[in-house]
Amino acid sequence: DVKVTQSSRYLVKRTGEKVFLECVQDMDHENMFWYRQDPGLGLRLIYFSYDVKMKEKGDIPEGYSVSREKKERFSLILESASTNQTSMYLCASSLWTSYEQYFGPGTRLTVT
Template structure:
């Protein structure tokens, strides 16, 4: 079974802090994705990557950056956390284009 793990289930940070969210998948998937999920807004794509060191902006990249130095690991970085970044963050991976995505358990981030 594909396993996607995220570094934390719950995280509390202060405004202005730099925040790292890490995601690791163990199935040699090419594509990796970061979403945020908010009530009433559904899942929104922040960034995705289709290869090592490659990244593409999603629908809401502002305030975020990503890093993919190794195929199995995709990191989401909040350079200077703000309260409006309080959300559930979901990482996913997929084998290729137009295939199923496998999600991690999510990180619920609270920025105070």
């Protein structure tokens, strides 16, 4: 079974802090994605990556950056956390040749 894990289920940070959200997949998937999930808005894509050290902006990249130094790991970075970044963050991965994305359990981030 494909397994996508995220470093924390719940995270509380203060405004202005630098925040790292980690995602690891164990199925050698080329593609990895970061979404945020908000009530009434569904999931929106922040960044995605098709290969190591490759990244592309999604629909809402402002205030975020990403890092992919190894194929299995994709990190989402909030350079200076703000209260409007309080949300559920979901990581996903997929094969280059497949439409199906596999999701992690999510990280509920609260910025106070």
